[in-house]
Amino acid sequence: MKIYKTLERYTEKPDAEYIASGHRACQGCAEVLALRLAFKVLGKNTILAMATGCMEIISTPLPLTCWRLPWIHVAFENAAAVASGIESAIRILRQKGKIPDVPINVVGIAGDGGTSDIGLQALSGALERGHRMIYICLDNEAYMNTGIQRSSATPYGAFTTTSPPGKKSIGQSTWKKDMPKIAAAHNIPYVATACPSYPFDFLNKVKKATMVNGPAYLHVLSVCPTGWRIPSELAIEYGRLAVRSGFFPLYEVENGVFRLTYKPESLIPVKEYMKGQGRFRHLTEKEITEIQERINKEWERLLRLCEATKP
Amino acid sequence: MKRVGIEVSAAIAEAAKLARVEVISAYPITPQTHIVERLAELVADGELEAVYMNVESEHSALSACVGAAAAGARTFTSTSAQGLELMHEILFIASSLRLPIVMVLVNRALSAPLSIWCDHSDVMAARDCGWIMLFCENGQEAVDSVIMAYRIAEDRRVLLPVMVNIDGFTLSHVIEPVEFPEQELVDSFLPPYNPLFTLNPERPVTMGAYGMPEIYTEAKYAQEMAIKGSKAVVKEVMEEFGRVFGRRYNIIETYNLDGAESAFFALGTINENIKTAIDALREKGKNIGLISLRLFRPFPSEELIEILKNLKRLMVIERAMPQGAENTPLFNEISSLAFHNRLEIQLENYIAGLGGRDVDPQEFITIATNPFQKDGKMNYKVIGVRG
Numbered sequence A: 001m002k003i004y005k006t007l008e009r010y011t012e013k014p015d016a017e018y019i020a021s022g023h024r025a026c027q028g029c030a031e032v033l034a035l036r037l038a039f040k041v042l043g044k045n046t047i048l049a050m051a052t053g054c055m056e057i058i059s060t061p062l063p064l065t066c067w068r069l070p071w072i073h074v075a076f077e078n079a080a081a082v083a084s085g086i087e088s089a090i091r092i093l094r095q096k097g098k099i100p101d102v103p104i105n106v107v108g109i110a111g112d113g114g115t116s117d118i119g120l121q122a123l124s125g126a127l128e129r130g131h132r133m134i135y136i137c138l139d140n141e142a143y144m145n146t147g148i149q150r151s152s153a154t155p156y157g158a159f160t161t162t163s164p165p166g167k168k169s170i171g172q173s174t175w176k177k178d179m180p181k182i183a184a185a186h187n188i189p190y191v192a193t194a195c196p197s198y199p200f201d202f203l204n205k206v207k208k209a210t211m212v213n214g215p216a217y218l219h220v221l222s223v224c225p226t227g228w229r230i231p232s233e234l235a236i237e238y239g240r241l242a243v244r245s246g247f248f249p250l251y252e253v254e255n256g257v258f259r260l261t262y263k264p265e266s267l268i269p270v271k272e273y274m275k276g277q278g279r280f281r282h283l284t285e286k287e288i289t290e291i292q293e294r295i296n297k298e299w300e301r302l303l304r305l306c307e308a309t310k311p
Numbered sequence B: 001m002k003r004v005g006i007e008v009s010a011a012i013a014e015a016a017k018l019a020r021v022e023v024i025s026a027y028p029i030t031p032q033t034h035i036v037e038r039l040a041e042l043v044a045d046g047e048l049e050a051v052y053m054n055v056e057s058e059h060s061a062l063s064a065c066v067g068a069a070a071a072g073a074r075t076f077t078s079t080s081a082q083g084l085e086l087m088h089e090i091l092f093i094a095s096s097l098r099l100p101i102v103m104v105l106v107n108r109a110l111s112a113p114l115s116i117w118c119d120h121s122d123v124m125a126a127r128d129c130g131w132i133m134l135f136c137e138n139g140q141e142a143v144d145s146v147i148m149a150y151r152i153a154e155d156r157r158v159l160l161p162v163m164v165n166i167d168g169f170t171l172s173h174v175i176e177p178v179e180f181p182e183q184e185l186v187d188s189f190l191p192p193y194n195p196l197f198t199l200n201p202e203r204p205v206t207m208g209a210y211g212m213p214e215i216y217t218e219a220k221y222a223q224e225m226a227i228k229g230s231k232a233v234v235k236e237v238m239e240e241f242g243r244v245f246g247r248r249y250n251i252i253e254t255y256n257l258d259g260a261e262s263a264f265f266a267l268g269t270i271n272e273n274i275k276t277a278i279d280a281l282r283e284k285g286k287n288i289g290l291i292s293l294r295l296f297r298p299f300p301s302e303e304l305i306e307i308l309k310n311l312k313r314l315m316v317i318e319r320a321m322p323q324g325a326e327n328t329p330l331f332n333e334i335s336s337l338a339f340h341n342r343l344e345i346q347l348e349n350y351i352a353g354l355g356g357r358d359v360d361p362q363e364f365i366t367i368a369t370n371p372f373q374k375d376g377k378m379n380y381k382v383i384g385v386r387g
């Protein structure tokens, strides 16, 4: 049980599960894996506000629940606002001596749609107000719960049901919205990208998020075999390819300082990452080359940001 | 009890303070602004121990209240018109999650055309969201209603959000004499919020799960039973309020109704003008009264039937314009009551006071003396509409 031994660094109860098995996620779903891992670090003293989306639907068919943590779902676009209300309540109730003075992690969770599209305003408000809360975006790069529609986090060129490729369309026609940098622009103490394919990097970042005084934003690439049209046993592998190709770099922004937390010796071609995925199947060599060029540029820019913000 | 002259908005903020609210989450909108500004001051000065959340929208204001109430805090919000519309989605969720949030809705017309002035198109568009709805006619009622609202909302037999309606400007911005009850007396009437369940790591619960077709109907039915059942609690609370504070309230208020053959039926401050008209009509020997609802949701059907039984004619005055509907919301409720209970009553429907338009008492005298004959086009008459 090597993983448990190592997990002990992050958590008192490595074998505790806060989202019970028996949930209804698809096989190979990395969103639910990310949650399972994150809660091991966050532990029992955690309150969770979740947006509408896959993770809500798979976990709580009334009167059943998979949650061993206090959990609330209100709507699609307001996880951050609900979490900030919870945090405010806890603050005042603690101040008035109505609840015990123990640290509680208040966590807001939403998909990429609930974060970068419809929930962006509520998130921005919550970050700006400086609540002591952790916000986790589970980025599977589309609206999966409603059946694979595009979001502003869908990568350029990808097929979704509302960005279908056709005679006059390449598929998704816009570049992925840079949500982590938008979060970082709020000058909050901690922002990080992560992926459960790199579990210890991810756990570290969750741990760090619990330690900062103020909001923390985690942007987690969560492979969705169903929406990406890949075999379910390859979810972890595709997460790695996304990171190693520079498609999804792992970095953190601590008080404005950018730092890569995983730096591949050299990037593998994005083609390696894209070729097995049904959502990119229609792309031509030329289009993939164009995407490669853009990825290279973004990567260079990130390296320069790391350099420029070095303390 | 001290009696002071105070702007009603400020008085409402003082009432929220007396209720010892713990989380205030609101977004400014005319004519609600004075309420939240005053609350922000009270918190800033340390006069009220609460968190004042400067949220970025009404949608988040109510969402934050939902989170805060679920975590066990006594929450307050306030809005008007467009703000209520932006909250609309969350209105249903707050009541379905059975969270005792209190909102003061400062009634204002809905856009377009943009209008900051009073009518009831905002509340009428939200009337079936599962909130208990109270209406007030003056500053004293507004203050007392906020205190009663928490007591009603937090009653374990109820656990529903309450909306306290006050007319924009005609009530919110006027200076009125208000008696503020002593804090100790309020504390004895309104104990601290003691929720049944909270988001508490020691006793984790799941709130806001989704309902499959096998269970959704039952969940909604249970909620409907709760709001229907809340009427008895509202009456109880009003009665106890009267005992403790000496000011008595009823879910239905009447004016000059004893032995009256006909009556007006309206909500809010427009009643003051109707009363003036009634006084004048009485002098001319016309026996006419007024019925107004302090409790609009749940709709006090049984009590209204008892009153309507004795009347020959009812003139419903609505401050909202339905678009494309058979009739106005208030009138629909009343005519449904009349039909299903075989009441022999002549019902007339008037729309008046839209977007802050003044309705002169003379207008009501005209209505009372010249019954509206349907012209085949409209089921209602719009008062004062030009050409």
Ligand SMILES: Cc1ncc(C[n+]2csc(CCOP(=O)(O)OP(=O)(O)O)c2C)c(N)n1
Pocket (backbone or CB within 6 Å): A031, A052, A053, A054, A055, A075, A076, A077, A110, A111, A112, A113, A114, A115, A138, A140, A142, A143, A144, A145, A146, A151
């Ligand atoms: C106001 C509103 N609009 C639309 C929806 C429908 N809806 C529910 S979940 C969802 C997509 C969720 O996508 P995302 O946030 O990316 O999460 P995922 O399901 O992919 O995990 C949509 C469009 C909704 N619930 N509420």
Ligand code: SF4
Pocket (backbone or CB within 6 Å): A024, A025, A026, A027, A028, A029, A030, A031, A032, A054, A055, A058, A140, A144, A145, A223, A224, A225, A226, A227
């Ligand atoms: S659709 Fe994708 S994100 Fe949703 S449960 Fe299935 S694998 Fe997970």
